Amino acid sequence: MLATATIFRQLSYFSRALSSCCERKRTKAVLALLLAALASGTTIAVAQTSALLEVESRANSEYANLFLLYRHLHANPELSFHESKTSELLQQELRSVGFEVTGNFGGHGLVGVFRNGAGPTVMIRTDLDALPVTEQTGLEYASRVKTKDDQGNEVGVMHACGHDVHMTCFVGTARLLSQLKDRWRGTVIMIGQPAEERGGGAKAMLDAGLFQKFPKPNYVLALHDAANLEAGRVGVTEGPALAGTSSVDLTVRGISGHGAWSYTTKDPIVLSAQIILGLQTIVSREMRAIDPAVVTVGSIHGGTKHNIIPDEVQLQLTIRFFSDAVRSQLLAGIERIAKGMAQAAGVPPGREPIVRVREEESIGPTVNHPELTRRVSSAMAATLGKSNIVPTEPVMGGEDFGYFARTAESIPICMFWLGAVTREKIEESQKPGGKPLPSLHSNLYAPAPETTIKTGVKAMTAAALDLLGKK
Numbered sequence: 445m446l447a448t449a450t451i452f453r454q455l456s457y458f459s460r461a462l463s464s465c466c467e468r469k470r471t472k473a474v475l476a477l478l479l480a481a482l483a484s485g486t487t488i489a490v491a492q493t494s495a496l497l498e499v500e501s502r503a504n505s506e507y508a509n510l511f512l513l514y515r516h517l518h519a520n521p522e523l524s525f526h527e528s529k530t531s532e533l534l535q536q537e538l539r540s541v542g543f544e545v546t547g548n549f550g551g552h553g554l555v556g557v558f559r560n561g562a563g564p565t566v567m568i569r570t571d572l573d574a575l576p577v578t579e580q581t582g583l584e585y586a587s588r589v590k591t592k593d594d595q596g597n598e599v600g601v602m603h604a605c606g607h608d609v610h611m612t613c614f615v616g617t618a619r620l621l622s623q624l625k626d627r628w629r630g631t632v633i634m635i636g637q638p639a640e641e642r643g644g645g646a647k648a649m650l651d652a653g654l655f656q657k658f659p660k661p662n663y664v665l666a667l668h669d670a671a672n673l674e675a676g677r678v679g680v681t682e683g684p685a686l687a688g689t690s691s692v693d694l695t696v697r698g699i700s701g702h703g704a705w706s707y708t709t710k711d712p713i714v715l716s717a718q719i720i721l722g723l724q725t726i727v728s729r730e731m732r733a734i735d736p737a738v739v740t741v742g743s744i745h746g747g748t749k750h751n752i753i754p755d756e757v758q759l760q761l762t763i764r765f766f767s768d769a770v771r772s773q774l775l776a777g778i779e780r781i782a783k784g785m786a787q788a789a790g791v792p793p794g795r796e797p798i799v800r801v802r803e804e805e806s807i808g809p810t811v812n813h814p815e816l817t818r819r820v821s822s823a824m825a826a827t828l829g830k831s832n833i834v835p836t837e838p839v840m841g842g843e844d845f846g847y848f849a850r851t852a853e854s855i856p857i858c859m860f861w862l863g864a865v866t867r868e869k870i871e872e873s874q875k876p877g878g879k880p881l882p883s884l885h886s887n888l889y890a891p892a893p894e895t896t897i898k899t900g901v902k903a904m905t906a907a908a909l910d911l912l913g914k915k
């Protein structure tokens with residue numbers, strides 16, 4: 445058991461590190477644990493509680509420096525597949541705290557390994573990329589970056605999905621695990637994954653041999669900020685957490701002609717309108733009501749002028765699902781309805797619609813391993829307080845993090861949600877006529893940095909420490 449004097453020394457160090465009333469409240473759970481440990485008089489309980497105290501105080505004292513990193517990342521976002529400077533910066537951060545780092549792994553991916561004796565291997569993932577969104581938050585450190593997208597159009601660039609929050613928490617966790625290396629045994633692998641938003645980065649790193657060229661992890665963890673959850677809280681979902689998604693290109697072909705002589709044509713615009721309405725019946729009439737699914741037509745382009753019936757119309761669809769069987773059913777429904785309606789409209793053979801599934805932009809569902817999720821959840825509760833762990837419903841948004849579980853190795857994974865909004869903003873949004881909360885990907889999305897980052901660092905470090913072998 446720790447000597448009483450040591451415990452009091454740690455307590456006074458800890459209380460000096462608490463910089464706000466809010467933090468004092470949030471650490472009540474840790475203090476309660478310490479008192480329980482003192483009462484029980486067991487060495488292990490005191491050692492573990494003391495580790496939690498250190499996580500708390502070190503996360504708080506790292507914050508000022510982490511905020512500088514966050515500002516820099518926020519103001520300098522890079523699009524998917526172009527994250528070279530972001531990746532370089534994270535590589536330097538990991539090297540500076542003792543990780544062996546490999547860059548350019550699966551595109552701009554990076555892998556940092558910290559070996560600390562025999563024990564479990566825990567992998568922690570952040571994503572690196574930003575979105576083609578022009579920031580409108582008005583923040584002093586708002587992104588003003590403009591670039592050309594792959595089609596050559598000038599676009600603004602913004603971390604509108606909060607991947608800058610993820611990276612900052614990732615660096616904070618790396619620092620704490622390095623500082624606390626006497627308190628755990630095993631191997632920590634920290635990966636920076638490119639191109640999450642386009643769905644290609646996780647697969648690229650796995651195809652490059654992530655699980656073969658580095659120690660194979662026993663667990664893989666990640667966090668994602670949440671635009672509707674209070675900062676200071678985390679959301680956890682056991683089992684299916686985020687949907688699988690596929691992008692589908694649908695080309696509806698007809699026979700072109702003059703708008704005044706429509707009877708001599710096969711109008712692909714009218715046919716597209718019928719197909720779009722027909723697609724609505726897949727989810728409402730063909731799927732079992734207990735199988736969540738979405739079919740959305742997100743884009744339609746056809747024609748050049750008022751009085752010309754065009755040759756073809758291009759539609760872009762996204763589908764969402766939680767099982768491979770539902771995915772197959774949705775895709776079969778899209779093809780059958782599109783081709784059947786074309787036939788009903790009298791489109792001749794050889795001009796039927798073309799359905800192309802973009803496999804390169806398709807991802808499977810993210811399914812959190814139930815037992816690992818419960819373990820991570822209780823480790824985070826010990827640090828953040830039980831009331832700050834919120835059971836969260838699955839969402840139809842997609843994430844390529846799910847790929848890390850969908851390999852031959854079947855490694856347990858867990859992604860949890862990190863609250864990023866102040867209570868005031870949530871309450872304001874709930875008033876009649878109140879200002880709605882900007883969602884992820886909104887040009888107005890502005891996470892509350894201090895509480896969000898501190899909570900992310902504490903939650904991820906506590907989860908990793910729990911999974912790693914104790915000394």
Ligand SMILES: [Zn+2]
Nearest residue numbers: 605641884885
């Ligand atoms: Zn996103």
Ligand SMILES: [Zn+2]
Nearest residue numbers: 605606607668
């Ligand atoms: Zn994201």
